[in-house]
Amino acid sequence: MFDLLTTSFKSVIGKIRYQDDGKALSNAVGELKKSFLKYDVHHKTTKELLEKIELKTKQSGIGQDNFLKALRESLSDILTVKGNQGFVYSATSPLTTILMTGLQGSGKTTTTGKLANYLKQRNKKVLIAAADLQRLAAVEQLKQIGAQIEVEVFFVENETNPIKVVELAKQKAIDGLYDVLLVDTAGRLAIDEELMLQLKNIKEAITPNEIFYVADSLTGHDATKTAITFQEKIGIDGVILTKFDGDTKGGVAISLSHQTKVPLRFVGVGEKMENLEVFIPDRIVSRLMGAGDIEGLAEKTSLLIDNKKAKEVTKKIKKGEFNFNDFIEQLEMIKKLGSMKSIIGMIPGMSGMASQIKDMDFDNSVELKRIKALISSMTPKERENPDLLNISRKKRLVKGSGLSEVQVNKILKQFHNASKMAKKMSSKGGMKDMQRMMAQMNSSQAQIPR
Ligand SMILES: Nc1nc2c(ncn2[C@@H]2O[C@H](COP(=O)(O)OP(=O)(O)O)[C@@H](O)[C@H]2O)c(=O)[nH]1
Numbered sequence: 001m002f003d004l005l006t007t008s009f010k011s012v013i014g015k016i017r018y019q020d021d022g023k024a025l026s027n028a029v030g031e032l033k034k035s036f037l038k039y040d041v042h043h044k045t046t047k048e049l050l051e052k053i054e055l056k057t058k059q060s061g062i063g064q065d066n067f068l069k070a071l072r073e074s075l076s077d078i079l080t081v082k083g084n085q086g087f088v089y090s091a092t093s094p095l096t097t098i099l100m101t102g103l104q105g106s107g108k109t110t111t112t113g114k115l116a117n118y119l120k121q122r123n124k125k126v127l128i129a130a131a132d133l134q135r136l137a138a139v140e141q142l143k144q145i146g147a148q149i150e151v152e153v154f155f156v157e158n159e160t161n162p163i164k165v166v167e168l169a170k171q172k173a174i175d176g177l178y179d180v181l182l183v184d185t186a187g188r189l190a191i192d193e194e195l196m197l198q199l200k201n202i203k204e205a206i207t208p209n210e211i212f213y214v215a216d217s218l219t220g221h222d223a224t225k226t227a228i229t230f231q232e233k234i235g236i237d238g239v240i241l242t243k244f245d246g247d248t249k250g251g252v253a254i255s256l257s258h259q260t261k262v263p264l265r266f267v268g269v270g271e272k273m274e275n276l277e278v279f280i281p282d283r284i285v286s287r288l289m290g291a292g293d294i295e296g297l298a299e300k301t302s303l304l305i306d307n308k309k310a311k312e313v314t315k316k317i318k319k320g321e322f323n324f325n326d327f328i329e330q331l332e333m334i335k336k337l338g339s340m341k342s343i344i345g346m347i348p349g350m351s352g353m354a355s356q357i358k359d360m361d362f363d364n365s366v367e368l369k370r371i372k373a374l375i376s377s378m379t380p381k382e383r384e385n386p387d388l389l390n391i392s393r394k395k396r397l398v399k400g401s402g403l404s405e406v407q408v409n410k411i412l413k414q415f416h417n418a419s420k421m422a423k424k425m426s427s428k429g430g431m432k433d434m435q436r437m438m439a440q441m442n443s444s445q446a447q448i449p450r
């Protein structure tokens, strides 16, 4: 989604190498400025971002890790504005009403369908109101979309007043116990007083929970400008950027919320009904910082990991039954996948963890040989049940494996850490806990895999 920006971040980060190199920092900031502007980040946002990054880096000491942390934090600051994220249901009434607004051709009707589809997949009862009576084919277009995604579309034959349509639609949605009513409206320019007044009247007639402004990302900075005007004239609660799959440079998504003070809620990434992505600032920051590798990771693992085996192991881990046989199998798998460090670096937000486990040294085959030597000196019972290993059994293992006592203890400790970590990660929300823990332990670690 942000390939160009991410690539340029990586090149900028490569420019900072040494501690306390003020010149390197100003070069890097200069380079960042160029790419922000080149990829359509608003110039005011760019200025603020750079100031934040420079200040934060200086405060924590110039260096690659601190620069990265400053970049990540500053992006997160800029992307996060007051307001809702994703789709939010009304807290006070069973029906959530959303008014879709925007210029003609921005993608309102398509996005209305996408949202309906998104909600339907979440088992919501959705009604779409066809309130674009300006264009002849508008109602027909919506009917087709509705049929395709199997969501009901409300329309009134031969009605020319959209206020009437939305009032009837709202009544139907209430009476029919719908969860969400999405109101698709005609495209209009903010300078068209008459149509803007009509929109205000629609707003008053149905008191929507939220008003979304649908903006075409291909219009670049105009997407931001028009959103600001709609915010001033009507009041909007969220922006949806469409056509992000096209030739957009991506930067609009970075500065839009910062400039409009309205959260960017969704991004349209194609013409199909499923081409809608929730815009959650922190997730976006991870992607910006190079989390694109997650796809590579999925590819790698799906190609090499035996799914059935993986499920078995997960079950064991959850039950706390992870043993030495599993451990050795896992190690072999990791070896097949490549270095542990590079794999962890592919998981968004987890790259800081790579250095945490360097003492486990999976890359080093000597280490792996030792682990194997140790495990092969164990009795089958010991392999199945790690808790059996008391002092006298450990002494036997030292003799049998040809390893030193220190080496044996080190490996056993690694095993216990690995199984603890695995258990934690396999629990519900465990990945999040893990990330949080790692972030705290290791807050200055680089987030971009290098
Ligand atoms: N590639 C792409 N095309 C889109 C996206 N959203 C809408 N469109 C296309 O943009 C055109 C206008 O969309 P429409 O929903 O009719 O706009 P409206 O006039 O605002 O209702 C249609 O051809 C859509 O297929 C998107 O996210 N990606």
Ligand SMILES: [Mg+2]
Pocket: 108, 109, 110, 132, 138, 185, 186, 187
């Ligand atoms: Mg339309």
